């Protein structure tokens with residue numbers, strides 16, 4: 001084989017890729033479009049201006065990372081609600097089991113993936129923070 005041929009073939013591949021659509025993004029000025037089934041930061045769903053969660057404890061039970069804390073309260077109508085609902089995002093493995101287990105569709109996963117923070121305590125998302133994400 002002509003010793004120049006591999007060089008020509010290599011250069012041909014290089015030039016072909018130079019004019020193809022880039023696969024990289026100028027992040028963060030350009031944001032990626034995540035897949036429709038992407039599992040990002042959680043959010044709590046609301047109904048009639050209050051969280052849908054009925055503090056059934058299914059999601060903390062099914063969570064393999066044991067990163068959900070729920071405490072039940074009782075309102076004036078003797079209905080259960082989550083007086084405390086927290087997720088430790090440092091431990092969460094984004095498996096989505098909590099969303100699948102919830103019988104009242106109270107928790108969902110959003111497309112938010114930018115979770116960087118400066119302190120460990122800021123990775124614990126309270127009920128109020130999760131409701132804001134809605």
Ligand code: SF4
Nearest residue numbers: 063092093095096098
């Ligand atoms: S996504 Fe998985 S690990 Fe994260 S809180 Fe839900 S059940 Fe737990």
Ligand code: SF4
Nearest residue numbers: 053054056057059102
């Ligand atoms: S989010 Fe759903 S599964 Fe978890 S405690 Fe509330 S109602 Fe139960």
